[in-house]
Amino acid sequence: MADPAVIAHRGFAGVVPENTVAAARNVAEHTDASLLEMDVQPAACGTPVVIHDERLEGTRDGRPLTDAEGLVWETDLETIRNASVLGTAEPVPTLAELLEAIPETMAVNVELKNPGTAAIRFGESLPEDDRGERKAIWKPFVQRVVADCDAFAGELLFSSFCEGALAAVRDIAPAYAAAPLIWDDLEAGLEIARRYDCEAIHPPRNAIAGTGLAETEYAGLSSGDEPAIDLLEAAHDDGRAVNVWTAETWTQFDQLAEAGVDGIIADYPGLGTVSSQ
Template sequence: MSSPAVIAHRGYAGVEPENTIGAAVRAADRDETAMLEIDVQPAACGTPVVIHDERLDGTRDGRPLTDASGLVWETDLETVRDARVLGTDETVPTLAAFLEAIPATVGVNVELKNPGTADLRFAESLAPNERADRRAVWEPFVDRAIDDCDAFEGEILFSSFCEGALAAVRDVAPDYATAPLVWDDLEAGIEIARRYDCEAIHPPRNAIAGTPLATTEYGGFPGGEPAIDVVERAHGEGRAVNVWTIETWTQFDQLARAGVDGIVVEYPGVREAGTSR
C-alpha cells in the first residue's frame, strides 16, 4: 500500500491559525507535508488574499475569525491585511506574500473560493450556453491569482467548487494543474474533470467506495455506499484523487487502503500515527 500525499488543510488548521503565513511556514517545515491547501478570494481592489470565509467576521468554534468585519471583496486591502486571525498576531496575507514566504519544496493547492460576487453557481455542472459567461465572471480574478502564482517556483494546483473558475484557469493559463471539488454530485464532478481535462478530482472523504467513511454524512454528500468508484474511474482516466478533509489516523488509513493519491488533513502527524501501527 503506497502512502498518499499529505495536504495540510489551511496549514493544519486544527493546530494553527488557518490560512496564515506562520501556519504555512510551520507546516512546510514538516517532512510529512507535500502540499498546503489554501483559500483565495479578492479584496476590494482585486488583490488576491488568503482567507476562507466570505466575511471577515466569521467564526471558528465561537471565536471570531478576525478582528475586522465586512465582506472580504468589499473591504480595502489595508484593512484585510491588518486583520488578525483567530485572536493571534497572525494576519490575513496576500497570495503574493504567502507564496513568497514558503519554500518551493512544498506544493500549494490554491482553492479559488470567490471572484468577488455572491452569485457563484456553487458545485454545479454548467450547461453549454452558460459556460462562457461564468468563465468571464472569474477571469479577472483568476488572471490576478495566476500572476502571483507565476512567481512561485514550486508546484501549484488550482481547485474550485465552481466550474467557471476551472474554465478560467484553463483559458488564462492552461499549463497549470486543475481539479474540481465535489460537493453533493460525484457524477457532475467527474464530468467537469473530463470537460477541462483536469489532472485531479477532489471528492469529500465519504465519497470513496468500500470504506467505513462512506456510510457517514459529510459535507454535502449523504451517507451510503457511493454508486461510483471515483478512485477506479479517475485512475482509469489518468487523474489523481485527493480527498478532503480528515482529522484522525484511522480515517487516513481507510483512505490510504482505498488507493487515493492525496489526503487533505486537519492535523499534522496522522499519517505517521497510522503507519506506526
Template sequence: MSRPTRSRPAVIAHRGYAGVAPENTVAAAVRAAERDDTAMIEIDVQPAACGTPVVVHDDRLEGTHPRDGRPLTDADGLVRETPLEELQETRVLGTDETIPTLATLLEALPDTAGVNVELKNPGTTDLRFGEALAPDERDARRDVWKPFVERVVDECRAFDGDLLFSSFCEGALAALREAAPEYAAAPLVWDDLEAGLTIADRYDCEAIHPPRNAVAGVPLATTEYAGLPAAEPELDVLERAHEDGRAVNVWTVETWGQFDQLAAAGVDGIIADYPGLERAASAAASRTDRREP
C-alpha cells in the first residue's frame, strides 16, 4: 500500500480475514473483497512440486490452527513436495475450501480489489529470513528466488487490480525488482527494524511492513510480539519510513483497541485478522467523546 491520502489507515485483510474465514482460500478472498472497508487482501504464495504458485501460508500441510487447534488441512507433507493435483484437493481447516493456485484466486477477484502477495518460500529451506544481506550474498539469494518470483509475476500480469509484493526475505525482493520493477514492494520486518529499513532503502520500496509492536510511543510497543521484545523500540520506524516517503503497513491486528492505537499513531495500513475493526474503533471513540464533559 503506497502512502494514502486518507486520515484513517487502509485495511488489509490478512489471508482474507483469517479470523473469520478459512485462510488463503478463494472464498475468504472473495468475501473480503466484497467489503467496502477492505483496501487490500493479503495472501501467501509458495510453489507446489511442479513450481506452480499456490496460496498457502505454512510450508507443511499438517499442523494446527493457532487459535483453536483445528488441523490446518486434511493432508500432510511439505507443500513444495506435493503434486499440484493433491494440493487442489486438500481441504482447509475442515471446510470444503481447498488450496488454490495463485491464478485461480486472482481470477475470482474483481479488478477493484487490491492484493498484497507475500512471497513466502521459493521451494527451499534456506530462506535467510529477516536479514539484510552482505553484498557478496545478494546475487546468490536473488538467483535462488528468481525462478519462482518470475512464475508469480507471470500469474499476476493478467490481474488488473493493485498489487503489492512483500517478503521477509531480501532475495525475494531482489528477484522481484529484477523481474518486475513496476510493481510495488515492501520488506516484512521480524526482529530487526534496522534491517527492514535498510532493505527498503536498498530496493527503493514503496512500503515497509513492521509488526504491530514496532511503532514507537504506542502502548503496543511494550508488549512482546513476533520477534520483538516487550520494550520500546530503539528507533522510530514510522518516522523514518515517512521521512523517506514510504507507507507503513503494520501486521497483524486482532482487536479494535490495537487498531485504534496504530491508527492514532499515523500508520498507513493495518493488516487485520478480522473485518470491521476500524468501525468498532470509531464507535468506541464516539462513545468516549459523548461521555466527556
C-alpha cells in the first residue's frame, strides 16, 4: 500500500501561524508535504487574500486570529495586509504574495472559502435550477483567483464546500484539478464530484468506514454510527483520489493511512513519519 500524500493544512497550522508566507516557506523548505493547503477570500477590492475565517477577529485557542476586526470582504486591502496573525509579526498575505514566496515544485491546494457574501450554499448538492445563479455569484472572485494562480507554474488543486465555486472553476479553468469538500452529506459530495468530473474528493476524517474515527463526532457527522456509505470505495470506483481532513495526531493519521486514503490533510508535519515507525 502506497503512503498517502501529506497535505499541509493552512501551512501546518499546528506549528506556524496559519495561512502566512512564513507557514508556506516552512512547508516548502523544511517538510516532506506533497501539497500546501490554503484558504482564500476577497478583500473589499476583490483581491484574493489568504485567510480562513470570515471575520478578522476570529480566535484560535483563545488567541485573536488577527489584531484587526470586521468581515474580510468588507475590509480594505491595506488593513488586511497590515493585520498581524495570531500575535506574530506575520501579516495576512495576498494570494499572489504567498504563491511568489514558494517554489513551483510545491503543489498547492487552494480552498475557495467565500466569494464575498454571507449567502453561500455550504455543503449542498444544488438543484439544477439554482446552479447557474450560484456559479454566477462565485465567478468574479474565481476569475481573480485563477489569474493569480496562472502566474504560478506549480501543480494546483481547487477545493470548496460550495458547489457554485467548483462550477465556476470548471467554467473558467477546466484544466485545473478540483475537489468538493464534504461536511455532513456524503451523498452530496459524491454527486458534486461526479457532476463536475472532479479529480478528487475531500471528506472529513470520520467519514471513512472501518476506522475508529468513523464512530466519533466531527465536522457535522454524529458519533456512534458507521457512515451510511463507503465513501472511500465509491470514490475509488469512480477513479477519484480521496484526501481526508484533518489529522491532528499521529494515531489519526495512522488509521486513515491504513484505510487506504490517497492524501491526509494534517495540522502537523511528521505525523506520517511517526506512524510508519
